[in-house]
Amino acid sequence: xxxxxxxxxxxxxxxxxxxxxxxxxxxxxxxxxxxxxxxxxxxxxxxxxxxxxxxxxxxxxxxxxxxxxxxxxxxxxxxxxxxxxxxxxxxxxxxxxxxxxxxxxxxxxxxxxxxxxxxxxxxxxxxxxxxxxxxxxxxxxxxxxxxxxxxxxxxxxxxxxxxxxx
Amino acid sequence: xxxxxxxxxxxxxxxxxxxxxxxxxxxxxxxxxxxxxxxxxxxxxxxxxxxxxxxxxxxxxxxxxxxxxxxxxxxxxxxxxxxxxxxxxxxxxxxxxxxxxxxxxxxxxxxxxxxxxxxxxxxxxxxxxxxxxxxxxxxxxxxxxxxxxxxxxxxxxxxxxxxxxxxxxxxxxxxxxxxxxxxxxxxxxxxxxxxxxxxxxxxxxxxxxxxxxxxxxxxxxxxxxxxxxxxxxxxxxxxxxxxxxxxxxxxxxxxxxxxxxxxxxxxxxxxxxxxxxxxxxxxxxxxxxxxxxxxxxxxxxxxxxxxxxxxxxxxxxxxxxxxxxxxxxxxxxxxxxxxxxxxxxxxxxxxxxxxxxxxxxxxxxxxxxxxxxxxxxxxxxxxxxxxxxxxxxxxxxxxxxxx
Numbered sequence: 001x002x003x004x005x006x007x008x009x010x011x012x013x014x015x016x017x018x019x020x021x022x023x024x025x026x027x028x029x030x031x032x033x034x035x036x037x038x039x040x041x042x043x044x045x046x047x048x049x050x051x052x053x054x055x056x057x058x059x060x061x062x063x064x065x066x067x068x069x070x071x072x073x074x075x076x077x078x079x080x081x082x083x084x085x086x087x088x089x090x091x092x093x094x095x096x097x098x099x100x101x102x103x104x105x106x107x108x109x110x111x112x113x114x115x116x117x118x119x120x121x122x123x124x125x126x127x128x129x130x131x132x133x134x135x136x137x138x139x140x141x142x143x144x145x146x147x148x149x150x151x152x153x154x155x156x157x158x159x160x161x162x163x164x165x166x
Numbered sequence: 167x168x169x170x171x172x173x174x175x176x177x178x179x180x181x182x183x184x185x186x187x188x189x190x191x192x193x194x195x196x197x198x199x200x201x202x203x204x205x206x207x208x209x210x211x212x213x214x215x216x217x218x219x220x221x222x223x224x225x226x227x228x229x230x231x232x233x234x235x236x237x238x239x240x241x242x243x244x245x246x247x248x249x250x251x252x253x254x255x256x257x258x259x260x261x262x263x264x265x266x267x268x269x270x271x272x273x274x275x276x277x278x279x280x281x282x283x284x285x286x287x288x289x290x291x292x293x294x295x296x297x298x299x300x301x302x303x304x305x306x307x308x309x310x311x312x313x314x315x316x317x318x319x320x321x322x323x324x325x326x327x328x329x330x331x332x333x334x335x336x337x338x339x340x341x342x343x344x345x346x347x348x349x350x351x352x353x354x355x356x357x358x359x360x361x362x363x364x365x366x367x368x369x370x371x372x373x374x375x376x377x378x379x380x381x382x383x384x385x386x387x388x389x390x391x392x393x394x395x396x397x398x399x400x401x402x403x404x405x406x407x408x409x410x411x412x413x414x415x416x417x418x419x420x421x422x423x424x425x426x427x428x429x430x431x432x433x434x435x436x437x438x439x440x441x442x443x444x445x446x447x448x449x450x451x452x453x454x455x456x457x458x459x460x461x462x463x464x465x466x467x468x469x470x471x472x473x474x475x476x477x478x479x480x481x482x483x484x485x486x487x488x489x490x491x492x493x494x495x496x497x498x499x500x501x502x503x504x505x506x507x508x509x510x511x512x513x514x515x516x517x518x519x520x521x522x523x524x525x526x527x528x529x530x531x532x533x534x535x536x537x538x539x540x541x542x543x544x545x546x547x548x549x550x551x552x553x554x555x556x557x558x559x560x561x562x563x564x565x566x567x568x569x
Binding site for chain 1: 218219222224226227228230231262263389390391392403405410411500501502503505512514516518520526527529531535536538539568569
């Protein structure tokens with residue numbers, strides 16, 4: 001089942017945009033596609049609107065950072081409920097220019113998920129209607145899920161070592 | 167009931183007419199830390215702006231520093247009304263990463279616990295709809311049955327609300343005869359109580375008048391907003407993870423997926439009511455077909471301490487004991503998405519492992535967080551009191567919403 005979805009989706013994307021796919025695999029029985037970030041909006045809109053594939057349901061949207069801390073990524077999990085197709089779309093871009101077109105025009109549910117991703121990774125979704133922090137306080141000036149901020153709070157200046165003996 | 171005709175005022179009138187009301191963050195009617203800034207025209211809601219994140223506890227960041235076994239207690243605190251489903255969903259995710267195959271008996275035991283927690287989740291939600299519409303009796307009466315479910319958890323793992331039940335690969339130890347007895351007696355006696363509870367509300371004229379057409383959502387809109395679980399099914403879409411992509415041997419069981427038609431508060435209530443009956447049916451089947459053989463766990467040496475007599479006498483076993491306790495066992499490299507049917511929707515775990523002792527990245531797909539964003543649209547144009555029962559019927563859990 002997943003293997004069929006994998007070949008079907010990859011053929012469809014290849015006929016539409018031959019250079020869009022960087023890498024594709026079947027990981028743990030789940031079709032995964034890495035798409036160039038320039039084409040991401042086009043590919044997502046195609047996956048939703050294509051009559052055969054019709055990924056009408058956005059299951060999940062989240063951010064990720066590469067281990068070398070040079071790139072950020074966004075991971076989409078799409079679902080076609082009647083046919084039970086699932087697919088994972090990943091895209092990576094430079095951390096210095098963390099911008100990506102929004103998916104809210106394709107799936108309204110992306111609204112809060114993109115806000116959450118912005119909140120934790122600082123990815124700016126262009127065209128988002130209300131891109132501001134959602135779970136953290138508005139005054140926060142870091143993006144906490146990036147790897148440059150380890151769990152021990154490095155940004156505090158009220159905690160003196162001589163007082164607490166750390 | 168809740169359909170009101172709204173006449174759009176001009177901007178000047180708007181300045182004059184509307185009043186702002188802060189509903190929450192702590193309000194007895196919201197059952198959790200939710201804030202909604204409401205723009206009110208008399209008693210009619212013109213616009214709602216939810217603010218979330220009051221109890222955000224950075225679970226995804228915490229998980230990046232914790233060994234796999236120690237993430238289970240974090241998942242308890244997501245949807246704390248059905249903690250075992252979260253625990254087991256997480257355990258199954260890690261088992262998928264490791265490629266562990268569980269004995270049938272363990273899977274059936276898990277199903278019993280997951281269905282019990284589904285009952286306890288729906289039971290709280292439904293009785294609280296009763297409270298918000300002014301019927302306290304059902305809530306007080308049915309709540310003792312949640313206590314009985316918690317007694318079952320307690321006899322298995324010691325925990326009640328935040329259960330931390332099970333281990334990666336099965337259970338910590340085999341269930342005692344007392345546990346089986348408690349489950350048997352629950353399955354035998356609960357239908358009577360549920361019937362009485364249903365008699366109080368299901369065909370109650372006042373309750374029906376109050377909830378029918380209150381906070382409705384169409385199937386198209388529910389799908390656009392990525393609704394899952396009972397809320398989606400109440401709108402008329404028969405999507406259930408247990409059927410669509412079965413996990414933990416759900417394919418062996420015979421049950422139906424109840425659906426509603428209009429997606430209003432009454433439909434959501436009725437879908438949950440019927441799901442409780444279906445859960446009972448599943449538990450009965452699991453008890454009947456429970457395999458005798460299979461033990462209580464799979465062979466996953468990374469997460470089970472070696473027997474004590476070996477630890478004291480063998481070097482190797484001592485090393486493993488130490489490694490497991492310190493959480494120093496490395497996981498395989500991989501990227502997994504696993505979803506289970508939680509109390510209020512598709513609960514997903516997106517796990518990226520780079521081969522270390524902790525996840526490289528862990529994301530929880532929390533159904534509440536995703537469907538709560540449709541709330542402003544659902545309550546627009548309705549009365550304040552309808553907004554309250556719409557929220558309680560959506561089963562929004564603050565812990566899951568804010569992670």
